[in-house]
Amino acid sequence: MAFDTYLLKRADFIFKNENDWEKILDRTLKLPPNEIINELMSSELKGRGGAGFPTGLKWKLTAEAPADEKFVICNADEGEPGTFKDREILTLVPYKVLTSMAVCAYVIGAKVGYIYLRGEYKYLVPELRKAIKEFEYFCNEVKHDFRIKLCLGSGAYICGEETALFESMEGKRGEPRNKPPYPTSVGFKQSPSVINNVETLAHTFTIFKYGAKKFYDLGVQYSRGSKLFSVSGDTPIPGIYELELGMSLQDFVNEFGDGDTKAVQVGGASGFLVPRKKFQETAIGYKGKLSGISLPTGGSMMLFNSSRSMYNVLDNYLEFFREESCGQCTPCRVGCQQLYNGIKAVKRGEKPTSYLDKLLKLTETMKLTAKCGLGQSVANSFSSIVENFREEMIY
């Protein structure tokens, strides 16, 4: 096996309290924008929201887009079931996120940044406002013209999708736009925008402080750096852990499982379920690894032991999706309902077990035709649960 030699490695950057953010900001703002972009590119940092787009490239494309007005946006609409890391970052080290936003603004030529915070985290607002105020005061001192505004969501998972988030910020229903054009050319208010996840911005702070090499040296090929994992479910030690990318799921389970782990859902409801027999061959990291299965994740790791019914798990996910589908495109709106009703019908014996195959075909259609990541990713959890635990769906 390719990962036998690789063990779980902890890292400790994100939550390390750095008292010198003012110095880091001041120092970074004196570098030419190109140099900052190159540093990010050579760190090979990829977006920590789950999609994994190279962060340096995103900044570069936005910097090069011709426009008078540009924006930097921090995506704090953390709604993926099983994920809670961004809340912790904004609670414990908000200044890292703010610093990175200010650097990004400098690199791309933006004057205003936004943090889109999910409504469920409204209690964070007073502290966050205080941090922003203090931060803006310092920006003024170093003559960096940059302001940060706070936008609050109102309970809609889809608004974490970047273009739906723009729509929501513009005062509309949070319905995803067609892509392309991508936010780097047409984003918030139709202007080029960098939109980064909270954790991604926190990692860029690490890179500004310690240099790209330090970050690059962590992890494995194609999956560089460390990543926060939100660990929940049947585990004796639920919580948030910063680990190097590229560990095998077996190593993960050895560390976090309760000895009876039968499956791990990697990447939340929109991710993949991995059964016990595939723990060894599955690695956690971005696609592109040379061998084995490599699963990307926004950080959600949910463990299930043998006391759990995978039917109930899937039922819960599908209920989530059918409520959170924005309803704009038919494959997702109708598909989620059909899948939800479908597995119930099979369980009750109202449909033959072969109906599961029809539902699997439906997820294929959704994957191909749904407009955005929400509708497409329903297929991930559905097919990986139904294929690996088919008997639990029926009996």
Place this chain on the structure above:
Amino acid sequence: MNPVQDLIKSLAETHGRKRENLLPILQGVVEKEKYLSEYAMIEIARELELPSAEVYGTATFYSFLEHRKMGVYTIRVCKTITCSMKGKNQILEAIEEMLKISLGESTPDGKFSLLQTNCLGWCHKAPAMLINNDVYTELTPEKVREILKQYIQPTQN
């Protein structure tokens, strides 16, 4: 002018009257009024010079912008997988029993409403709930009863 009109006007003054200020205004009305009445939505549309259907369409998209009257305290119990695995149903039962209401209902005195919600982001401390904006985690039926008691009888100073 009536109080709702006053409220909407002052929210519009604070946030601005552009389309992008619609959400904060809707949120402001919900915070004060505990819901968006048809009347409030029409007034917002008038104030922002938007079609009222647009205001309604936007408002009803978001699950935290209620359009039926909620209690002073809206309790939202997380129903997503980990909370569900760790005893969300017992928490709901304890609340229902204590407040004598079912899921989706409000107490007759208009003090509490009970709802379920999707992932609150506290999976490692499940089960969790929100009472208005405040988070309560690692709930047990006993703990829930203690928490609710504080809301039912505010401590005397």
